[in-house]
Amino acid sequence: MNFTIRQEGLGWRIIRNIILLIGIIIILGPMYLVIVNSFKSLEEAGRGFFSLPQSLNFSNYTELLSKGNYWRYVWNTTFITVGSIIMVLLINPTVSYAIARNRHKKYYNFVYVYILLGLFVPFQVIMLPLTKIMTNLNLLNPYGLILLYGALSLTRGVFLLVNYIQAMPTEIEEAARIDGCSTFQIYHSIILRLTMPMLVTLVIMDALWFWNDFMLPLLILNKAKEFWTLPLFQYNFKTEYSFNYTMAFTSYLMAMLPIIVIYAAGQKHIIAGLTEGAIKG
Amino acid sequence: MISKFLERSTYFLFTLPAVILYTLFFAYAVFVGIQYSFTDWNGISAQYNYIGFHNYIELWNNPNFKQSLIVTGKYAGMLVAGVMILSLILALSLNSLKKFQTFTKSVYFLPAMISAVTISLIWDQLFVRVIPPIGEALNVAALFQSPLAHPKYALIAVVVVNIWQAVALPTLIFIAGLQSVPSELYEAGRIDGASTFNRFRYITFPYLMPTITVNMVLAIKSGITSFDYAYTLTGGGPIKSTNVIGIMIYNDAFQNLKFAMANAESVILFIIIAVLSFIQIKISSKGGVH
Numbered sequence: 001m002n003f004t005i006r007q008e009g010l011g012w013r014i015i016r017n018i019i020l021l022i023g024i025i026i027i028l029g030p031m032y033l034v035i036v037n038s039f040k041s042l043e044e045a046g047r048g049f050f051s052l053p054q055s056l057n058f059s060n061y062t063e064l065l066s067k068g069n070y071w072r073y074v075w076n077t078t079f080i081t082v083g084s085i086i087m088v089l090l091i092n093p094t095v096s097y098a099i100a101r102n103r104h105k106k107y108y109n110f111v112y113v114y115i116l117l118g119l120f121v122p123f124q125v126i127m128l129p130l131t132k133i134m135t136n137l138n139l140l141n142p143y144g145l146i147l148l149y150g151a152l153s154l155t156r157g158v159f160l161l162v163n164y165i166q167a168m169p170t171e172i173e174e175a176a177r178i179d180g181c182s183t184f185q186i187y188h189s190i191i192l193r194l195t196m197p198m199l200v201t202l203v204i205m206d207a208l209w210f211w212n213d214f215m216l217p218l219l220i221l222n223k224a225k226e227f228w229t230l231p232l233f234q235y236n237f238k239t240e241y242s243f244n245y246t247m248a249f250t251s252y253l254m255a256m257l258p259i260i261v262i263y264a265a266g267q268k269h270i271i272a273g274l275t276e277g278a279i280k281g
Numbered sequence: 282m283i284s285k286f287l288e289r290s291t292y293f294l295f296t297l298p299a300v301i302l303y304t305l306f307f308a309y310a311v312f313v314g315i316q317y318s319f320t321d322w323n324g325i326s327a328q329y330n331y332i333g334f335h336n337y338i339e340l341w342n343n344p345n346f347k348q349s350l351i352v353t354g355k356y357a358g359m360l361v362a363g364v365m366i367l368s369l370i371l372a373l374s375l376n377s378l379k380k381f382q383t384f385t386k387s388v389y390f391l392p393a394m395i396s397a398v399t400i401s402l403i404w405d406q407l408f409v410r411v412i413p414p415i416g417e418a419l420n421v422a423a424l425f426q427s428p429l430a431h432p433k434y435a436l437i438a439v440v441v442v443n444i445w446q447a448v449a450l451p452t453l454i455f456i457a458g459l460q461s462v463p464s465e466l467y468e469a470g471r472i473d474g475a476s477t478f479n480r481f482r483y484i485t486f487p488y489l490m491p492t493i494t495v496n497m498v499l500a501i502k503s504g505i506t507s508f509d510y511a512y513t514l515t516g517g518g519p520i521k522s523t524n525v526i527g528i529m530i531y532n533d534a535f536q537n538l539k540f541a542m543a544n545a546e547s548v549i550l551f552i553i554i555a556v557l558s559f560i561q562i563k564i565s566s567k568g569g570v571h
Binding site: 009012013016019020023024026027028030031033034049090091092094095097098099101102107108111114115118120121122123124125126127128129130131132133147148150151152154155158182183184187208211212213214215230231234235238245248249252255256259260263267268270271274275 | 287288291292293295296298299300302303305306307308309310311313314317370371373374375377378383385386387388389390391392393394395396397398399402403404405406407409410411445450453454456457477502505506508509513526527530534540543544546547548550551554555558
């Protein structure tokens with residue numbers, strides 16, 4: 001049956017491979033430079049920016065870890081990401097389930113449209129009032145940021161989940177109801193399980209957003225150094241390391257490291273999950 | 282009694298946390314933002330006055346605002362063009378790859394994992410350390426310094442960094458779109474003697490239409506509202522050449538004590554996005570295979 005598989009022209013295959021190779025160099029080249037230079041002293045990098053380090057010199061790393069409060073920022077970023085994901089999982093599927101099963105009722109349809117309208121609002125419109133609202137509520141801290149992420153996750157979350165739940169058959173739910181299950185029990189033991197694929201997608205998309213976000217932490221946390229996340233730490237240290245650039249590379253690498261380790265471990269699921277959500281979104 | 286009440290109102294209770302949070306941190310914020318835009322508040326003082334459309338009129342006459350809109354338009358235009366063309370080429374290439382497809386895909390997706398700040402800082406260093414030696418070797422004066430320091434090239438340099446990261450997700454979406462094209466159509470096309478280009482033009486392209494719309498919408502919105510890259514790389518300079526609207530709003534609100542003015546700027550941004558979204562929905566509702 002091999003003859004039915006499209007034989008692509010040699011010319012296209014060569015061009016394609018050249019394109020992909022150039023792309024890989026453009027993506028991995030900067031990564032390579034960051035890694036090799038993070039192990040060099042300034043003087044060594046001056047002699048050869050592109051060469052491999054002469055030895056694995058960890059002094060940049062020990063210096064960064066000893067004075068930079070690095071672990072504090074990793075902890076803050078982790079805390080905010082995990083806390084926000086919990087918020088996402090608490091409020092998104094519940095409201096989406098309620099909407100999906102009651103679209104014919106005015107209130108639920110209103111809530112649906114109300115939340116979806118947020119898709120058209122650029123972040124800049126709410127960011128300035130939010131700083132004032134958060135200041136007034138005394139929430140310029142990680143907890144405030146978690147609440148905000150929960151609220152801001154709703155537009156995408158409701159959009160994806162309502163469509164997903166509406167497409168699910170209702171027979172199992174009806175059978176469970178006849179067996180005397182309450183709405184909450186049905187939600188808890190049936191709906192949550194059936195929406196798992198879409199929830200995974202949502203969690204991946206939102207976790208990347210929370211972990212890497214710069215704008216909201218800048219607005220909410222920048223004044224208090226003890227609350228800084230990794231992107232804030234990076235941004236605020238950019239002047240400090242502007243001369244000691246091998247040290248700067250070490251800090252970039254350390255800022256990327258947690259997410260790259262996670263990516264290396266689960267890249268297949270991450271890519272699949274993001275594609276799923278992106279197509280439906 | 283209580284359990285019966287709870288059962289009847291479960292759905293309603295399910296909506297409450299979301300509705301409350303969304304109302305306070307989103308809807309109310311939009312409302313307050315629009316309200317501020319009609320005041321003269323500097324963001325700090327205890328009192329402020331309502332001044333009608335004064336801020337909007339002032340913006341209309343403000344050359345900096347116009348310039349910022351133009352910079353934003355250029356930024357978005359270059360970003361959309363770069364992202365759409367590159368991600369389509371990469372998706373076609375990756376999709377037809379037989380060997381190492383998983384590995385290559387995961388390399389191409391790596392940039393989407395890293396924060397814009399880290400990426401910007403890395404490229405900032407690369408522009409300083411890599412471009413000038415190349416410029417000196419080739420004796421091209423324009424490359425003697427980092428392109429970020431040059432009013433003419435800074436915007437392009439910022440967009441390049443943004444594209445470096447922003448291509449990943451649209452590429453994935455395009456690959457998924459390509460896989461939705463029924464392979465029988467290619468067969469039929471080949472039997473009818475259609476060239477590779479014509480197969481793309483008449484088979485692949487119509488099936489990709491919805492995907493193109495999705496990617497376009499995402500790219501335009503991210504281009505118009507962009508902040509992270511320009512803010513980290515140039516802070517809007519040199520000579521405001523990269524002063525996108527996102528930076529102008531931020532600086533007016535928090536540096537220049539023009540908080541109300543900044544709100545008026547973001548309301549205008551809101552209107553621009555709303556109009557563009559409307560046009561896009563109108564266009565994408567015709568044509569293409571759904």
